[in-house]
Amino acid sequence: MARSKAQPYHHGQLREALASSGRALLEEKGIRGFTLRECARRAGVSHAAPAYHFASIDDLLAELAVQGFNELAAAMTAEVARAEGGATSHLVAQGVGYMAFAAGNPALFQLMFSREANRLETPALAAAAEAVRNLHAAAVEAAIPHASGEIKQRMADFAGASVHGFISLLLDGQIGGKDSSRALKARGLSLLSAMAETVVRVGS
Amino acid sequence: MARSKAQPYHHGQLREALASSGRALLEEKGIRGFTLRECARRAGVSHAAPAYHFASIDDLLAELAVQGFNELAAAMTAEVARAEGGATSHLVAQGVGYMAFAAGNPALFQLMFSREANRLETPALAAAAEAVRNLHAAAVEAAIPHASGEIKQRMADFAGASVHGFISLLLDGQIGGKDSSRALKARGLSLLSAMAETVVRVGS
DNA sequence: TTCTGCCTCTTTCCATCGTCAAGATTGAGG
DNA sequence: CCTCAATCTTGACGATGGAAAGAGGCAGAA
Structure with missing residues (x-):
C-alpha cells in the first residue's frame, strides 16, 4: 500500500x-x-x-511547560540585552521580557504557573522554572548589591509578584478590560517603574 | 413552574x-x-x-467561581473590619484577607483567575469578579484620597498585582518551596507593607 | 547483499467522560 | 384520589486516554 x-x-x-x-x-x-x-x-x-x-498526556503538557520556561528565560535575557542603562533599567527590561512572553503565549503561560503543571513535578520542569527564578534573583541582586540577604529576598518577592501579578490579571481580563493595547503597555511600564523604584529605594 | x-x-x-x-x-x-x-x-x-x-459542566464551574469571588470579597471585608488603624492598614488587611482566602482554596482561586473561567463569561461571574475589584479600588482610594485619578489607577494596579502575584506564585510553589508556614506569612506581610508604603508614598 | 532485531506507527479494544433521550418516581394542586 | 410537572434513573452515543497486538521500515550483523 x-x-x-x-x-x-x-x-x-x-x-x-x-x-x-x-x-x-x-x-x-x-x-x-x-x-x-x-x-x-x-x-x-x-x-x-x-x-x-x-508516556501520557501529562508528559506532553510537561514538555510544553518546559519549552515555555525556556522561552520565557530567553525573552527576559533578550530584553535585558537590548536595554541601555544600569542595573535598575535592566530590572525593568527583564519585566518587559516577562510580560511580552506571557502576552504572546497566554494559555501556555497559565499552564506553566498552574497547579496542573506543579502536579507533574518532572525534574526538567523544576529545573527550567528554577532557571527563570535565578534570572530574576540575579537582576534584583544587581540592582541592590549592597542590601542584606533578607532585603534582597524580600525585594525579589516584591518585584516578581508585581510583574507576575500584573500580567496575570491582565491576561485574565481583570485589568483594563476595554483599554487599547497602547494604554495597557503604558500601564505595564508604569507599574514596572514603580516596582523598580521601590526595590532600589528599600534596598539602598 | x-x-x-x-x-x-x-x-x-x-x-x-x-x-x-x-x-x-x-x-x-x-x-x-x-x-x-x-x-x-x-x-x-x-x-x-x-x-x-x-446546563453543563461549565455551568457548574461558573457557579463555583461565583461562590469563590463572593467568599473572596467576604474574606477581604472581614479582615478589614478586624483591623485597627487607618486606611493604610486597611489596605494591608485587605491583602491579608485576599491571601487567606487563596491559601484556603488554592484550586478554586486558580479557577477564578483562569482563562477557563474567563471563557465562561456569565453575567453573575462578571459581577462577582467586579465586586472584588471594586473593593480593592475603594481601599486604594481611601489610602490616597488626594491623588489624581491616574495615580490612583496606577497604584491600584500596583497593589493588586503585588498581592495577587505573590499568593499566586506561592501557591504554585515558585516562592518559598520549603519554608515554614510562619516564615511564609512573614514574607507575605513584608510584601504587603512594602506595597502599602509605595502606594502611600507615590500617592501623596 | 540478505537477514534479523528494534524502533515507530496503526489498529483494535476498554473504561470513562459529557450530554441527550426516554422512562420512572414523587410531591403538590385540583 | 388523580393528574401533572419537576426531579431523578436508566440507557445510549460519540469522544477521550490508555493498553495490547500487529504491521511497516530502518540499521547493523552475517
Missing part, C-alpha cells in the same frame, strides 16, 4: 510535531479543551502514535 | 450538594481531574442528575 511522501509511515519528527500542534491547540482551546487525540490528528498520525514519545 | 430550590424532591438540596462536592473535588483533583460524574457520585445521585441543575 503506497503512502505519499508527505505522510510516510515513520514521521521522523513526531515529538517536535506533537509539541508544536499541542502548543497551538492549547492556546486555541485552553487546558480543558486540550486533547491528545487532537494533537495527533493535527500532526497527521493515529491517536496512539504519541504514546511512544510521551 | 416553581424553582428547584423551593420544591426539592428526592435529594432536596442537590444543587448545593453538587456545588459542595464539586468544590471538594476541584481542590482534590485539580481542574483536569474535575468530572461531573464524580460530583454526582459524591452527592449520591446518578450521573445524569446534575443536568437538571446545571
